[in-house]
Amino acid sequence: xxxxxxxxxxxxxxxxxxxxxxxxxxGVSFTxxxxxxxxxxxxxxxxxxVTFLTVMGLVTTDxxxxxxxxxxxxxxxxxxxxxxxxxxxGSKISMIFQDPMTSLxxxxxxxxxxxxxxxxxxxVSKHEAHDxxxxxxxxVGIPKPEERASQYPHEFSGGMxxxxxxxxxxxxxxxxxxxxxxxxxxxxxxxxxxxxxxxRLKAExxxxxxVITHDLGVVAEHCDDIQVMYAGKIVEFGNRxxxxxxxxxPYTWGLLGSISRLDSTSKERLQPIKGLPPSLIFVxxxxxxxxxxxxxxxxxxxxxxxxxxxxxxxxxxxxLSLADKERIFQEEVMVRR
Amino acid sequence: MGRYIVRRLLWVVFVLFVITLITFLIFFVMPPTDxxxxxxxxxxxxxxxxxxxxxxxxxxxxxxxxxxxxxxIFFGDEYGWPGxxxxxxxxxxxxxxxxxxxxxTMQLALGAAMxxxxxxxxxxxxxxxxxxxxxxxxxxxxxxxxVSAPVFFLGPLFLYLFWYKLRLAxxxxxxxxxxxxxxxxxxxxxxxxxxxALLYAAFYAxxxxxxxxxxxxxxxxxxxxxxxxxxxxVVFKHGLRASLTPVVTMFGxxxxxxxxxxxxxxxxxxxxxxxxxxxKSVASGDLYAILDVTIIAGFFITFANLVVDVxxxxxxxxxxxx
Numbered sequence: 001x002x003x004x005x006x007x008x009x010x011x012x013x014x015x016x017x018x019x020x021x022x023x024x025x026x027g028v029s030f031t032x033x034x035x036x037x038x039x040x041x042x043x044x045x046x047x048x049x050v051t052f053l054t055v056m057g058l059v060t061t062d063x064x065x066x067x068x069x070x071x072x073x074x075x076x077x078x079x080x081x082x083x084x085x086x087x088x089x090g091s092k093i094s095m096i097f098q099d100p101m102t103s104l105x106x107x108x109x110x111x112x113x114x115x116x117x118x119x120x121x122x123x124v125s126k127h128e129a130h131d132x133x134x135x136x137x138x139x140v141g142i143p144k145p146e147e148r149a150s151q152y153p154h155e156f157s158g159g160m161x162x163x164x165x166x167x168x169x170x171x172x173x174x175x176x177x178x179x180x181x182x183x184x185x186x187x188x189x190x191x192x193x194x195x196x197x198x199x200r201l202k203a204e205x206x207x208x209x210x211v212i213t214h215d216l217g218v219v220a221e222h223c224d225d226i227q228v229m230y231a232g233k234i235v236e237f238g239n240r241x242x243x244x245x246x247x248x249x250p251y252t253w254g255l256l257g258s259i260s261r262l263d264s265t266s267k268e269r270l271q272p273i274k275g276l277p278p279s280l281i282f283v284x285x286x287x288x289x290x291x292x293x294x295x296x297x298x299x300x301x302x303x304x305x306x307x308x309x310x311x312x313x314x315x316x317x318x319x320l321s322l323a324d325k326e327r328i329f330q331e332e333v334m335v336r337r
Numbered sequence: 338m339g340r341y342i343v344r345r346l347l348w349v350v351f352v353l354f355v356i357t358l359i360t361f362l363i364f365f366v367m368p369p370t371d372x373x374x375x376x377x378x379x380x381x382x383x384x385x386x387x388x389x390x391x392x393x394x395x396x397x398x399x400x401x402x403x404x405x406x407x408x409x410i411f412f413g414d415e416y417g418w419p420g421x422x423x424x425x426x427x428x429x430x431x432x433x434x435x436x437x438x439x440x441x442t443m444q445l446a447l448g449a450a451m452x453x454x455x456x457x458x459x460x461x462x463x464x465x466x467x468x469x470x471x472x473x474x475x476x477x478x479x480x481x482x483x484v485s486a487p488v489f490f491l492g493p494l495f496l497y498l499f500w501y502k503l504r505l506a507x508x509x510x511x512x513x514x515x516x517x518x519x520x521x522x523x524x525x526x527x528x529x530x531x532x533x534a535l536l537y538a539a540f541y542a543x544x545x546x547x548x549x550x551x552x553x554x555x556x557x558x559x560x561x562x563x564x565x566x567x568x569x570x571v572v573f574k575h576g577l578r579a580s581l582t583p584v585v586t587m588f589g590x591x592x593x594x595x596x597x598x599x600x601x602x603x604x605x606x607x608x609x610x611x612x613x614x615x616x617k618s619v620a621s622g623d624l625y626a627i628l629d630v631t632i633i634a635g636f637f638i639t640f641a642n643l644v645v646d647v648x649x650x651x652x653x654x655x656x657x658x659x
Contacts, residue, residue, distance in 0.1 A: 058562055090565030097563075102556035106655055107578050117564040152654045168564070 003074065004031040005175055005208050006055070011068035013047075013054050020281040024050040024064075026232035029307075032176070037202065037209045039219030039240075041255060042229035043277045048212045051229075052178045054078075056095055057085040073175075091121040094169035098181035100161035104153035111137070111149025114168045121172050136167035139204075140197060159190035166197060170205055177202070180212045195222050216255045220244065228252050231278050231288035234307055238314035248316035248325045250293045253333045287319065295320060295328060341658040342647060349639045354407075356635040357628060361403060364624050371395075375622050376425040410632070422625030426618075435611070435629050441511055442610035445529055445602065446595040450588070452534035453541055458584065460538070461545025465580075466572065468550060476542060483539025491532050492605030499528060509607040529606040533599060537591060541584060548580035555579070582652045586645050593641020597634025 013025035025047040032038050040048045053059045055070050057077060070077040072093065077085060097103045105113060114133035118124060124132070130149065137145035140163040153161055162182060169177055179198060183191035195211075199222055202209045211219050219226060226243045228236040228251060236249040247253060257271035275292040278284055284291055290300040299319045309315040310322060318325065365372055373390035374381065381389075390396045394405050414420030416430035424431050460480075464473040499506040507524050514522040552558065553576050561575040562568075598612025607613075611630055618626035650656045 056563060058559065086565050086567065088565070090563060095563045097556060097560065099556060103560045105557040105561070105575055105579070107582075107653065116566070120565050120567075154655045165560070168560075 004071075005034045005036075005073065006032040007069075007071040008051070008055065009069040009071070011051065011054065011070065012066070013050050013059060014065040015063065016065065017281075021065075022280045023232050023283060024280055025054065026283075028068075028229070028232070028234055030227055030234065030237065032208050032210065034175070034208055035202075035206060036225065037199075037211065037223045039223035039226040040210060040212045040229060041214065041216050041219060041226060043214055045231075045277050045280060046229040047232040047280075048229045049180050052095070052180065052210060052212060056093060056178065057082075057089055058095075087121065090117055090174075091172040092174050093176045093178065094172070094174045095178040095180060096162070096165045096169045096182055099185045100158055100165050101185065103165055104156075104161055106153055109150050109152055110156065110164050114149075114164070114171055117168050118171050132171060133167075136171045137164060139170075139201070140164065140167040142167075158186050159194065162186060162190075162194050163197065166194075166201065170201055170207070173205055174207055176208045176210070178210045178212070181214070182211065183218060184213070184215075191218070198222070216243070216252075228255065231283055232280060233288065233317065235289065235318070236316040237307065238316075242314040246314075246326070247329065247333075248310065248314070248320075248322070249318050250295050250320075250328075251289050252316075253329065254292075257333065287317070295324075338647075338650070338658060342643070345643045345646065349636070349643055352639045353632060353635050357406075357410075357632050358403065360628055360631045361406060364622075364627055365395075365402070366399065372624060375624075406628070421629045424623050424626050426621050426623045426626075431626055431629055434614070435626075435633070438609055438611045438614045439596075439633065441608055442596060442598055442603065442612060444526065445533065445599055445608060445610060446592060448526055448530045449533040449537070449599075449602075450592050450595070452530055453537035454588065456534065457538035457541030458545050458581070460542040462549060462572075462577070464542065464546040465549035465553070468546075473546075477546070480539040480542045483535045484543070486536070488532055488536060488601045489605060491535065492529075492602065495528050495532055496605075509605070511608050529602050529608060532605075533595075533602045541587070544587065545580065545584055548583060549576055552576050552580040582649070585652060586649060589641050589645035589648065590638075593637045593644075594634075596637040596641075598630065 008031070009029050011025055011028045012023070015022040015024055024045075028047070028051055030038075040051070042048045050059060054064075054066060055072075055077065057080075059066070066078060068078070072088070077088070080088070104110065108116075111130055111133045114136055115126065115129035118129040118132050119126070122129075134145045134149045137148055142148050142160060142163055148156070148160075148164075153164075156164060166177075166182075177198070182198065183194050186194060195218065198209060198211070201207075211223060213219055216226075220240070223240055225237070225239050227234050228243070228249065230251050236243065236247060236252050238247070242248075243252060244256070247256065251273070254271070254273035258273065273292055278288055278291070284301075286299070286301045286303055287293070287296070287305050290296040293300065297319070303319065305317040305319050307315050307317040316325070320328070371386070371390075373386050373393070373395050376393065377386045377389045387396075394402055397405070409420030409422065412418070412420070414422065416423075416432050419432075421431040421435055423429070424434065427434065460476050464470075464476045467473055495506075496509060500508045506528050507521075509528075510525060512521045512525045553572070557579075558571060558575055561571045566575075598615055599610060600612035600616060602608070603610035603613035604616060611633060614626065615630040615634075617623075618630060646658070650658055
């Protein structure tokens with residue numbers, strides 16, 4: 001196995017607040033291989049965004065207690081001085097965000113905003129940076145990029161803005177692109193275009209991609225591996241096949257049950273997961289999911305389940321026996337789909 | 338844009354027209370006493386009153402009077418353009434008086450404006466960057482006092498402390514730069530500047546702080562950081578640009594209002610400005626002077642509004658007028 005691009009080891013991000021300690025990320029470990037696409041799935045407040053904001057150095061020790069290691073090409077980013085981290089951010093690792101409507105500065109021209117990113121990390125003239133910015137806009141499929149570069153964000157549609165954001169993020173040819181809910185704020189028709197664009201550019205720029213989403217349907221065809229997060233922990237990890245055709249965690253079953261399918265023959269309604277995600281200050285003891293889990297038993301209320309691999313790759317954090325998991329999935333979850 | 342400005346200028350003229358009309362009606366028509374008696378001095382004879390009435394056109398129908406009044410403003414009178422009329426109190430042309438007073442108010446307002454911008458905005462920025470720090474708490478504490486302390490309290494307090502007790506500053510009054518030189522001029526202005534500026538500085542510091550804190554929480558600031566921009570650039574280029582735009586608007590309106598007369602500060606520090614003159618004119622019933630100061634205040638306020646709107650279109654690309 002090649003050296004992983006990113007290896008996160010037992011990352012904890014705890015925010016002290018007046019109400020108590022918010023354990024947004026509570027012991028997360030995973031690796032990302034070069035060229036891989038990793039899907040990170042979970043409800044709001046599951047810690048998926050905070051994990052990667054911390055990797056980016058956008059959550060700092062001023063705001064939170066951060067423990068663990070974030071090894072990027074073997075170098076612990078959490079130990080880097082601020083300025084060195086800043087040099088990596090935007091050039092080696094870049095990030096795009098959920099809402100392209102508010103992610104671009106309303107007072108600066110789109111081309112200028114991309115050129116600004118380029119000039120922060122490369123010694124090029126304003127003119128060259130502008131030309132590169134126009135070229136990036138062309139690559140992300142924006143028509144008439146020369147004209148568009150001198151327009152303001154409000155003159156762009158939502159999909160175009162997200163394209164511009166992707167262009168900005170890839171302008172320095174990063175090793176890793178984090179896309180935080182890149183399609184959530186967009187029209188359904190545009191969503192697919194944006195995900196295809198990310199796929200295409202990933203190949204062109206030879207980057208690893210992390211797609212953060214709350215919608216398992218979104219990552220279905222775009223990800224190699226998928227990790228499911230709940231209450232600051234990874235509850236299941238596996239490749240695309242594992243997660244869609246043989247998931248082992250009741251929470252993943254719940255997520256799969258909440259995808260709407262046009263080709264569904266079943267007359268049943270969507271099956272939402274009952275209840276709400278837990279408060280991250282008062283995380284339930286034992287398995288954090290047990291109050292919402294229809295299969296919970298005594299042990300779930302007291303022991304925290306570990307993320308245990310079944311076959312070297314696919315892993316889940318659940319006390320149910322493997323036989324039970326497979327039986328329940330086949331008999332109760334699959335039939336509904 | 339050009340057409341927009343022209344339309345707005347016409348609007349300014351219309352607003353001024355309405356303001357003067359109302360003022361005219363209040364002071365010439367509503368009082369039960371005959372204005373001519375007021376003008377004619379003490380114990381006038383009937384003939385004198387009649388003569389005054391004729392001289393000022395008060396014997397003509399109201400519509401004609403108003404028409405003459407506007408004609409004088411737009412086309413000037415025997416004392417030049419714009420026609421500002423005649424003061425019955427000093428028995429002299431109003432134009433030189435008003436212009437002289439206006440210059441004093443401008444010296445006061447512009448000096449104070451510079452102070453409050455230089456004091457208020459940096460304080461607000463520093464507070465916003467370190468919210469809840471000791472600096473922030475102290476600054477906002479002072480700002481609260483500054484916002485709450487009225488000029489008619491702060492002014493006499495300053496005069497008592499720094500002039501009467503400590504002898505650190507000269508007393509009130511206006512000493513023109515031409516006649517007394519820069520040092521004397523500035524030293525007499527320093528207290529009024531500070532007192533007037535403190536109130537606004539406090540307000541601007543709070544506003545800048547609130548705006549910048551809000552801006553720094555915006556998504557595009559996170560994007561700027563994600564690009565790897567140095568924090569200084571994130572704050573001063575991306576943060577301030579968005580958060581100072583409303584402050585610029587506020588500044589235009591405040592300065593406009595002040596140029597129409599800093600009534601209390603001028604009175605407290607005995608400065609012969611336009612505000613103090615307005616109070617004096619109302620007290621003595623000097624009708625044309627009242628009309629003039631009203632028009633001037635109205636002009637500055639409406640014009641400042643126009644300037645602010647035009648400047649805003651340059652500052653915020655999302656704003657376009659057509």
